[in-house]
Amino acid sequence: MNLVALRQTLQRWFEANARDFPWRHSNDPYAIWVSETMLQQTQASTVGPYYERFLARFPNVATLAQASLADVLKMWENLGYYRRAQNLHAAAQVLLREHDGRLPQDEKALLALPGIGRYTAGALRSIAFGQPAAVLDGNVRRVIARLDDLSANIDEPATEKTLWQRAAELIDPETPGRMNEALMELGAVICLPPKPQCHRCPVSDFCLAYEHHTQYERPVRKARRRIPHFDVVAGVVWHATRPHTFLIAQRPLDGMLGGLWEFPGGKLQPGESAPQALQRELQEELGIEVEVGAHVISLDHAYTHFRISLHAYRARHRGDEPRCLQVADWRWVQQADLPSFAFARTDQRIIAALDPPPLTE
DNA sequence: GATCCGTGGAG
DNA sequence: TCTCCAAGGAT
Incomplete structure (x- = not known):
């Protein structure tokens, strides 16, 4: 050549x-x-x-x-x-x-x-x-x-x-x-x-x-593996006494979506209902008790090597303040505060499904 | 060296 | 809805 x-x-x-x-x-x-x-x-x-x-x-x-x-x-x-x-x-x-x-x-x-x-x-x-x-x-x-x-x-x-x-x-x-x-x-x-x-x-x-x-x-490439699917739950946890105030958590820096903020939750285990999984995950990650309330939205999302169906629920916080057990940080926020935090696509879709924020003034 | 890590566009 | 894959790097 x-x-x-x-x-x-x-x-x-x-x-x-x-x-x-x-x-x-x-x-x-x-x-x-x-x-x-x-x-x-x-x-x-x-x-x-x-x-x-x-x-x-x-x-x-x-x-x-x-x-x-x-x-x-x-x-x-x-x-x-x-x-x-x-x-x-x-x-x-x-x-x-x-x-x-x-x-x-x-x-x-x-x-x-x-x-x-x-x-x-x-x-x-x-x-x-x-x-x-x-x-x-x-x-x-x-x-x-x-x-x-x-x-x-x-x-x-x-x-x-x-x-x-x-x-x-x-x-x-x-x-x-x-x-x-x-x-x-x-x-x-x-x-x-x-x-x-x-x-x-x-x-x-x-x-x-x-x-x-x-x-x-050309080019000759390896066939791709089929990627697994998981059901995942997330909670919009409302403060027990403060109006219009809910909980967000920051994901650990070293994992997937590291450092981004999210509505806390996690994967459903076999035989577990979404509300049961949400209560367990919030206890494990943040050490909090909640009453699970209304369904907010369910959505499908594809990551690089797995897919999820994400089910979001409202929940009411009970008892102790959150602790950083498996999260990098957490905050009580209102909807107007959200634009200053970085969220992944799935959580943005949950935000969009929430009731519109209360008008001020 | 195989696996993990996001999202969006194109067909 | 499904598949492919994109100016890769870290572990």
Whole structure:
């Protein structure tokens, strides 16, 4: 294959056809780092508004490092994979303390930061610093698998090594960042997973799968496991004496949806009714007794590796104040207070199902 | 090295 | 409604 011709053709296509994203107007390594973190496992069209809000609120390493994690999570609300926000925040504090508030250009130093792995280090080095570093993301994996007509399963670690080597060969030593972006852009808009748009592809002349008519069979991937389903209950626990006041709890920082706030509850155990499960969970997590009341809403939701049916109930608090047994924190709040807390999608749907807040004034 | 971690768009 | 999967990283 003529690597020089491939690089030139692809980059010329990219320059004429690149989608306009806000991070493509910045040369600031910090801004590029934020965008690359948001783009992990998240489509570019989704990231746009989050990126601009985040940069407006945290325009540099220092403002991010000095912000509270609660503020950072609020800006990340609904973007998913919330550990990314924790890592970004923690890494900013490391940068401020150990790297003069700037991103290091050295690969080892980048990889030492939380949330920066091989892909993100390569993206920063090539796009932000102009170094000849490779990137291998889902797009590039697919593009290479088709360019080379790989029959090997790309989810196998052995194939991973081959793909990184190939990604390194494709680097344009003159314009590594542009070449890497062009590869990813091609995968995102032309070399699509189910239906590659080969008739519009600028590099189909270089593509072995196109030549062999195997592009629809590439890349070869592992079959997915079926994901389990659980029934889950959550409680809107109203204060025994204070009107319009209910309980929210903060999830532990190290688990799923870490640091987000929620209506407390948990999974139903076999043979258990939803109200029974709610009483048990509230006792285990917060050490409180409740009387379960009216059903609020039931909804289905799909996470990455399981699905739930969530059943929310009103409940009346009895007895002792809550304690942090299996939660990071808890608060008595009113509906007007909720916008300052970060909630996951399911709990936002519960909020939307509550009675409208009382009019004040 | 297999598993965990969110949400939304597309078909 | 269901499936796939997306500019991955950590453990």
